[in-house]
Amino acid sequence: MGNKENPHVLVVGGGPAGSTAAALLARSGVQVTLLERDTFPRYHIGESLLASCLSTLRISGAYDKVAAHGFQIKRGGYFQWQHDTWLLDWDKLVDAEAWSWQVERAEFDDLLLRNASDQGARVIEQARVTNIVFDGERPTAADWVKAGDDTVHTLEFDFLVDATGRDGLLAKHFGMRRQHPAFRNVAVWSYWKGAHLHPDSPEGAINVASTEEGGWFWNIPLSDGRNSVGYVVSAKLAAEKLRGHDSRQSYYLDTIAASKPMTAMLQGAEQVAEVKAEQDYSYVADRFCGPGYALVGDAACFLDPLLSTGVHLATYSGLVSAAAIATTLRGEMSETDALAYYEYTYRRAYTRFLSLVSRMYEHYVGSEEYFAHAHKLTEVYQGDSPEQSFTRIMAGLTDVGETAGTQERTGTEVIASEAERLHTDPDTDGVNIKYMGGLDMSPVWDHWRDPLVDTDMGELRITTEPVFGLTTRPRSDAEREAVSRPVLPPRHGAGAAH
Template identity: 45%
Template sequence: MHDERPAAETDVLVVGGGPAGATAAALLALQGHEVTLLEKMRFPRYHIGESLLPSLLPLLDLLGAREAVERRGFVRKTGAYYDWGGQEWELRFGGLGRSALYSFQVVRSEFDHALLDHARDQGVRVHEETAVRSVEFGDGRAVTATWSSAAGTGAISYRHLVDASGRAGLVSARHLRTRRFHDAFRNVALWGYWRGTAPVEAAPAGAICLFSLPEDGWFWAIPLHDGTLSVGLVTDQHSFAAARQSLGGTEALYSDRLRRCPVLARLLAGAERVTPLRVETDYSYVAERFSGPGWFLAGDAACFLDPLLSTGVHLAMYSGMLAAASITAALRRHVGETEASAFYQHAYRHAYERLLILVGAFYDIHQGRDAHFRRAQQLSHRDQQDLRLHESFLHIVSGLEDLHDAQDGAARLFAALREPLAGHRKVGLGGHGASRMTPWPTSPDQAIAGLRLVLEPSLGLRRTGE
């Protein structure tokens, strides 16, 4: 355990110990940089976002943390099952290659704790129960942060800041005030945990199961290794407010919507909900910029979409990796700071925009044409204003994001979704039909802002042609 008080200065300050912060911190420490991580909570702590994508595996391998996660005994997720819009179909991860045959359904308190402990083992100076109160800027650059803990208060200066503070949004929401919520995806999620549930016989082993409702939302069901099933309802704010008022509260709304989902109701027959309901709202947003002089926004501090395609941890760890690569390239003067910041901004934003389009398309096609929920999820002109939607769509359908070693299984998962979107009743994820796309810009033809990501012999950025 490190000293209770953080040092007065560090190469890189990481704010937040979730997957984005722990990934960035561990990778930077592995490159030999001095890294301090300040986390306001004491881990383990509760968090939602339990269903992970196969892209997790190559990221864990890059971190050297796969064994630490495997030891936790999480449920292995080999695909997904959909009872959606009157159709039943499945996605299986077989055929993605040996590096991405499965993912995990995790208890996030345990998963996040494992990643934070791994970062500590790599030499990161981790200080829990230490809240960052403010960020100071000098000549437009982030230079110092103030903190408080049981040990007192203080300030720490740094060369680069990674804001992985999640929904709190230290830089974008609190200081720069550049976060905006999407007109689409103004949804509410409410969920609880059940014991004694029956399995979905048609689903792949350990699969997440998604069940759409005819008019106003959908349910998730996620099996966890502690013997519980996470069951959550996602609905739009208008429907949530109206139904809660007419039915007499959140509990009544949750029970009513379960009754309207016969397959899920049968799954829960005889089961017991063992936790109170939890509620989240207004969780879909994006910051105007993801990076600037001396700072990088990682994970939920930059953006969050929607739980439909389980992209939260993927984007968190992916952005943590991009931030680490960008910062280490700048610290080693392989590229200029402005170049590194531009690479990060474009690479992370492009990944986010691609998923934004996919989530919107999924809602658009599979909800009933007259459903209020479907209409509410459509991207408005304001949502589209700052997006390169045409460019992003071309990347999705053309496979321009292909990596020769196909490290990112999640992208093939999303590519395979095109088959059920076209109306197929069942689809397997495998074979050669799924386009191999990835957001890892490692090849020269995938260069962003004239730079490409390099993983070997060490993590960083290189100019095209180098």
């Protein structure tokens, strides 16, 4: 690899992870084909973006298209969790330029897919992959068919990016996906007109309110005046509750009526869509990459909707994988080393969020202890307080800072040890860890632990100057300018919360 004049990368899946990887590789001069099973735009849940997405959109070329669309500006979150209230104002706790959007995913994902095409990727929709051809463990070709046509097309490639989400093309092939015994939750949601946010919320903030039975609500304002309102609870409890209702609609409205915060936010509002439902569970692949392939986004791992990490992890993995692949294809680094960096980086991000979400569900004993725990999961940025550390993590900025070289990289040992303890320790500080206990995750952590520690790769980071990829050199002034954050949007411009 690296010596071939025109290497070809196949991306399977056109969601945010696949579209981001395809756009970045195409911008780097790589020949890219993206096969997407559906026709975009198509509906998808997961509307709340983290601030980290802006820098990735800028590097991939999609930022201007997304910014011009008029999505609802988001500047933080307002959490009513158990007996605590968290006012997570990104302006005040992190940075005045930390913001993102609440998006209609059908439109957002479509913009990202079209951007991949605009950057030079060959995008084929309604294309279903039926078979992957391997040479040993290395994929070398894909058979695919177009919807409504039985003709089998075979496409040879030099590298495969699996962005097939929960379908898990390669994870299922290799039998390497592990489901966490918990996070088996059910989400039910609909859309409302005339809903409100809590009056103390930052502009466009996601509102989260927990319930006594262990579930939680989201309330997300969208640009068209609708609010996405959903409820997440364990599948077991949902099944018990549903038996007492004649429909999902009845169950959904009953859960809202039982919640004082949600009753207040929906006072005078009108439900304008049918109730949708989806079963959530958390899983992780034993490895995120191998000879000639990388798993990105939900194809590698799925966490939980609680901290709105879905699009962040998708675009972040697309960014890091593309940097590793582009560097390898130019012959600047061995495939093994570049992919080790990808594995290290993406799993670190996922596992840090896993630890935080686990503690929110089962080990939450107050905001002070919880923020202190988050503080331990990162190298503290410029004297951040525990609350600031948590907010920086949940805005996605810790991950971006670590890969860009603007923040010290957190060692895997700190994060892996905590995650491993949550899986194996039945009792921590007197609190039973029901969510994570009982699953042997040692193959995952053993494969991951510090692959870069004893090599020159310890200072590796993502660069955009002079080319996109991985580097060990210090950041230049030109690079700082190239990846600088976009100009602040107006405070109450188009798409502001009603």
